[in-house]
Amino acid sequence: MKVKSVLLTTKSRCREAFALSLKIKAWLETQGVSVDLPAMPFDEKKFQPGIPAADMIIVLGGDGTILSQARSLLNLEVPFLGVNLGKVGFMADVSPHSWREQLSRIIENKVQISNRVVIGFELFRNDELIKYGQAINEIVINRGQLARLINVELDLPGGVKQSVRSDGIIFSTPTGSTAYSVSAGGPLVHPDLEVFLITPICPFLHDFRPLVLSSCETIYAGIAGKHSDAYLTIDGQDGIKVKSGDSLKVFRYEKDFKAVVCPEHSFTAKLVAKRFLKRR
Secondary structure, three states: OOOOEEEEEEOOOOHHHHHHHHHHHHHHHHOOOEEEOOOOOOOOOOOOOOOOOOOEEEEEEOHHHHHHHHHHHHHHOOOEEEEEOOOOOOOOOEOOOOHHHHHHHHHHOOOOEEEEOOEEEEEEEOOEEEEEEEEOOEEEEEEOOOOOOEEEEEEEHHHEEEEEEEOEEEEEOOHHHHOHHHHOOOOOOOOOOOEEEEEEEOOOOOOOOOEEEEOOOOEEEEEEOOOOOEEEEEOOOEEEEEOOOOEEEEEEOOOOEEEEOOOOOOHHHHHHHOOOOOOO
């Protein structure tokens, strides 16, 4: 795909991001690329009329900014490219210091796209849908403010049921395997694979191991116990309190997260750079 138009969005209220966005916009326009630079980042919770069409979305910020903008603009089915202004930068391949060289290579060599699984979820209470949405990294059922374990009831494919007493359960995409899931002992999974990960958080007296399932499967989960204090969080940025008897449905969302691939940043090279793997 040849890039002719770009939608440029930045981290909210960040002077560094806005200043750099102006430079990138001016440079792209000298390369014959039309650029739209909205005044504010997009918000998935607000109605967003008239989002301009584009061949690529460039996000200036950290991984958190990319996650929020990806959820907001996912249905456009446009590939995302991140310019790293955060601390981790696992999802942002472009350096704020060498962005001209990197963008030149991307524009000249045409965009390579990685299509990645997105989690869709629906939360029901008394058979009524009370929350739904998508997650690029993960959705998590976790305990509340008190250091008290919760019982998560899992209904897995094939009619297999599991009751896991723990601090919570992580349902992760391969993109999110390097986030919360790996910290809880989950595996590192290549982002192009079409799978889900289920990772328990500090399970107590239970041998439930991190599990990788096909993204074609549907998973159900709920909280057992009258006094359970639990929350459902989405990409670590949005959440809702979960009550005993609620039912969570986890499935593959109909749209993929499309990420621009920089050839010089392979998945394994990133694992080394971020110290998930060691050089020998």
